[in-house]
Amino acid sequence: MLIPGLEGARPDQLMPEARSVGPDGELFLVFPADSPAVRAATHAQDDELAAVLEITDVAPVSVPNRIRGRAWISGWLTSCPGVTEPGRMLLRLEVGEVCVDDLWGASGVEPEDFARSCADPLVDHEAELLQHLHSAHGDQVRGLWGLLGERDGCAGAEGAGAGGRAARETGAAAVPVALDRFGLRVRFTRARGGGSAADRSxxxxxxxPEPVRDIAELRHAMHTLFEAAAG
Known part of the structure; x- marks a missing residue:
């Protein structure tokens, strides 16, 4: 967390131990009671303290460049005394601005849209699902290369199945790095004969086809995806 006037504090002193989103889109952050962030919020004039919370999204699988995206939530901190357990303090961050930088580029999110958003139904299971796909369905994930068409020159007139075979024959690696209700993100690496320096990812x-709402719908969506790649 970035707070004006606390630039000298250690990064771990400004990192909340827990965070949650309130019903009106505000963020509730738990800090140790002796945290510089708590002291600053407690003694702020007008009971408000400007702050920016930075969130880094890291892939739960072992791949190079694991950062999938970042978000910055800026607003005003106030303290909520007596709400959490002894030795901890709850701070409330009223959201003023949200910025996201990920695979699709950088963009802003209106506070009203942030307040109306809901957690992805797969978020609590994403890590185990990605690991399962990688360990138990590695060949099928690698076969998705065939759905890329002309993008990498592996799938062409012979059809999608040819792309999957080309990926296997050239030793291409495929690691699922993100999964949500809208789809799957895979990192492909194709060796180019000269060692890792020549590899391209x-x-x-x-x-x-449609957002999934639970694990059962996810299974159906993945089967459909794998069948399309094998066809």
């Missing part, structure tokens, strides 16, 4: 996004 890129991310590809595979959208589901």
């Amino acid at each position: 890129f991310d590809a996004r595979f959208e589901f």
Whole structure:
């Protein structure tokens, strides 16, 4: 967290131990009671303290360049004494501006849209689902290369299945790095004969026909995706 006047504090002193989103879109952050952030919010004039919370989205799988995106939420901090357990303090961040920088580029999010948003239904299971896809369905994930068409020159007139075979024959690696209700993101790496320095990696996004609402719908969407790649 970035707070004007606390530039000398250690980064870990300004990192909340827990965070949650309130019903009106505000953020509730738990800090140790002796945190510089708590002291600053407690003694702020007009009971408001400007602050920016930076959130880094890291892929839960082992790949180079694991950062999938970043978000910055700026607003005003106030303290909520007596709400959490002893030794901890709850701070409320009223959201003024949200910025996101990810695979699709940088953009802003209106506070009203942030307040209306809801958590992705797969968020609590994403890590285990990605690991399962990588360990148990590695060949099928690699076969998704065939759906890229002319993008990498692997799938052409012979059809999608040819792309999957080309990926296997050239030793291409594929690691699923993100999964949400809208689709799957895979990182492909194709070796080019001269060692790792010549390898080339890129991310590809595979959208589901419709957003999934639970694990059962996810299974159906993944089967449909794998069948399309094998066809």
